[in-house]
Amino acid sequence: MTARTQAESPRGIPEATVARLPLYLRALTLLSDEGTSTCSSEALAVAAGVNSAMLRKDLSHLGSYGTRGVGYDVEHLRYQIAREIGLTTDRNVVVVGLGNLGQALANYAGFRTRGFRVVALLDADERLHGTVVGGVAVRPVHDLERVVADLDVAIGVLALPASAAQEVADRLVAAGVTAILNFAPTVLSVPEGVEVRKVDLSTELQILAFHEQRRSPSYLADGEPVATGVGGREEVR
Amino acid sequence: MTARTQAESPRGIPEATVARLPLYLRALTLLSDEGTSTCSSEALAVAAGVNSAMLRKDLSHLGSYGTRGVGYDVEHLRYQIAREIGLTTDRNVVVVGLGNLGQALANYAGFRTRGFRVVALLDADERLHGTVVGGVAVRPVHDLERVVADLDVAIGVLALPASAAQEVADRLVAAGVTAILNFAPTVLSVPEGVEVRKVDLSTELQILAFHEQRRSPSYLADGEPVATGVGGREEVR
DNA sequence: TAGATTGTTAATCGATTAACAATC
DNA sequence: TAGATTGTTAATCGATTAACAATC
Numbered sequence: 001m002t003a004r005t006q007a008e009s010p011r012g013i014p015e016a017t018v019a020r021l022p023l024y025l026r027a028l029t030l031l032s033d034e035g036t037s038t039c040s041s042e043a044l045a046v047a048a049g050v051n052s053a054m055l056r057k058d059l060s061h062l063g064s065y066g067t068r069g070v071g072y073d074v075e076h077l078r079y080q081i082a083r084e085i086g087l088t089t090d091r092n093v094v095v096v097g098l099g100n101l102g103q104a105l106a107n108y109a110g111f112r113t114r115g116f117r118v119v120a121l122l123d124a125d126e127r128l129h130g131t132v133v134g135g136v137a138v139r140p141v142h143d144l145e146r147v148v149a150d151l152d153v154a155i156g157v158l159a160l161p162a163s164a165a166q167e168v169a170d171r172l173v174a175a176g177v178t179a180i181l182n183f184a185p186t187v188l189s190v191p192e193g194v195e196v197r198k199v200d201l202s203t204e205l206q207i208l209a210f211h212e213q214r215r216s217p218s219y220l221a222d223g224e225p226v227a228t229g230v231g232g233r234e235e236v237r
Numbered sequence: 238m239t240a241r242t243q244a245e246s247p248r249g250i251p252e253a254t255v256a257r258l259p260l261y262l263r264a265l266t267l268l269s270d271e272g273t274s275t276c277s278s279e280a281l282a283v284a285a286g287v288n289s290a291m292l293r294k295d296l297s298h299l300g301s302y303g304t305r306g307v308g309y310d311v312e313h314l315r316y317q318i319a320r321e322i323g324l325t326t327d328r329n330v331v332v333v334g335l336g337n338l339g340q341a342l343a344n345y346a347g348f349r350t351r352g353f354r355v356v357a358l359l360d361a362d363e364r365l366h367g368t369v370v371g372g373v374a375v376r377p378v379h380d381l382e383r384v385v386a387d388l389d390v391a392i393g394v395l396a397l398p399a400s401a402a403q404e405v406a407d408r409l410v411a412a413g414v415t416a417i418l419n420f421a422p423t424v425l426s427v428p429e430g431v432e433v434r435k436v437d438l439s440t441e442l443q444i445l446a447f448h449e450q451r452r453s454p455s456y457l458a459d460g461e462p463v464a465t466g467v468g469g470r471e472e473v474r
Numbered sequence: 475t476a477g478a479t480t481g482t483t484a485a486t487c488g489a490t491t492a493a494c495a496a497t498c
Numbered sequence: 499t500a501g502a503t504t505g506t507t508a509a510t511c512g513a514t515t516a517a518c519a520a521t522c
Binding site: 018019021022023025026027047048049084085086087091093099100101103104105107108110111114115116154155178179180181185187189193195197199200201202203204205206207208209210211212213214215 | 255256258259260262263264284285286321322323324328330336337338340341342344345347348351352353391392415416417418422424426430432434436437438439440441442443444445446447448449450451452
Binding site: 277278279293294296297301303304305306307308309 | 477478479
């Protein structure tokens with residue numbers, strides 16, 4: 001019986017490390033494009049915008065892919081990280097909700113080049129049905145279960161009003177999807193084992209507002225200016 | 238001389254707490270709309286999707302706004318959090334880059350209802366100049382400095398290709414902007430005192446891919462399927 | 475007063491960083 | 499061999515959680 005302190009399963013990679021692997025991948029791609037074949041942890045750390053000690057620590061969770069005194073082979077490390085993330089196989093994505101944001105996502109070229117295929121678009125508004133966005137026809141949300149099964153969808157992207165998000169998430173989960181990217185400004189509850197990432201645009205602006213406030217001149221001069229309508233309701237559309 | 242352990246200035250609120258304040262604000266708005274006038278930390282925590290101990294700890298950084306044995310007054314707490322974040326005053330936002338994502342952001346209703354006014358849109362493509370998106374006319378990026386000064390812009394949103402992001406960020410900073418929301422998939426370097434938040438769509442999908450991979454059947458069966466073109470270059474457009 | 479719930483303390487946990495022995 | 503740089507250990511730091519005294 002070995003005591004295991006960390007939340008590390010056999011293949012346990014800390015969550016914070018996982019979140020940085022894509023940054024390293026991008027930095028390596030950049031270096032590769034520049035024709036760099038070898039790089040030190042220091043150089044890669046700068047390119048990724050992190051501390052080199054952290055980078056080495058992160059990479060140590062994947063294995064020993066560097067050479068002491070030399071550094072890392074750019075192509076090799078890039079492949080190893082891509083494999084670790086699971087990008088050596090393409091993944092199929094369904095986007096639900098084709099308002100402004102959903103359309104932008106459906107058109108986003110960055111997904112394709114990274115191994116994500118938007119294979120289906122769903123929207124509740126029947127006026128959109130049949131229209132083509134980014135080369136894919138919009139279908140009724142009613143088709144969700146069929147689409148997930150037939151097109152082998154691995155990831156669901158929710159770009160719809162907060163009021164509809166939970167129901168669609170439930171259906172995605174029931175259909176077997178275990179990864180959801182949620183742009184709707186609402187808390188989703190999903191069963192254990194389903195991974196949800198949240199992108200919340202107003203939250204980001206609010207965090208910026210907080211910091212911005214702390215350095216504007218008027219902040220020092222106290223003041224609790226009155227205002228209402230703050231924190232209003234919202235949709236992602 | 239008092240030793241100060243935490244990275245807490247007089248008004249020091251931990252970064253993790255700041256990032257959750259917008260969630261609490263939203264949850265309170267929801268409760269308020271339902272007609273709830275008082276709530277416990279437990280109820281609010283559930284609505285915000287966090288642990289109630291963490292919620293109370295977070296709120297304790299702002300002050301003592303609850304009543305033991307009773308809970309929190311929804312409206313009062315909502316106001317206090319809004320004030321803390323700095324939402325009692327509207328903030329002006331410029332969006333740079335009006336590709337699909339930029340247009341979606343310019344149209345995003347959630348900003349308005351939260352005290353953010355998109356007052357200017359800039360794009361390098363002159364075919365877009367003069368077109369109106371979300372009620373605001375697109376202007377040349379050349380106007381950046383004038384726009385920031387004349388329209389009192391507090392926050393810059395970058396929705397442009399990675400290759401252009403650093404240059405525009407530099408100009409925003411030089412013009413006095415201290416808060417940037419960056420959708421371009423690149424590391425921005427900015428001087429001390431400037432706050433950058435990053436939203437990276439492919440990174441989010443990659444993190445999901447990692448987790449999704451760990452529970453798909455084929456993962457157990459080893460396998461290092463070969464593939465290339467992974468981690469490619471990208472634009473936000 | 476008895477029950478409820480906050481605000482805070484202390485314990486735990488995880489993530490970051492510095493430092494350095496291992497080794498190319 | 500001397501210089502460079504990794505991978506790892508140990509120290510630090512910050513964030514989360516449990517527990518409970520304070521108090522409505």
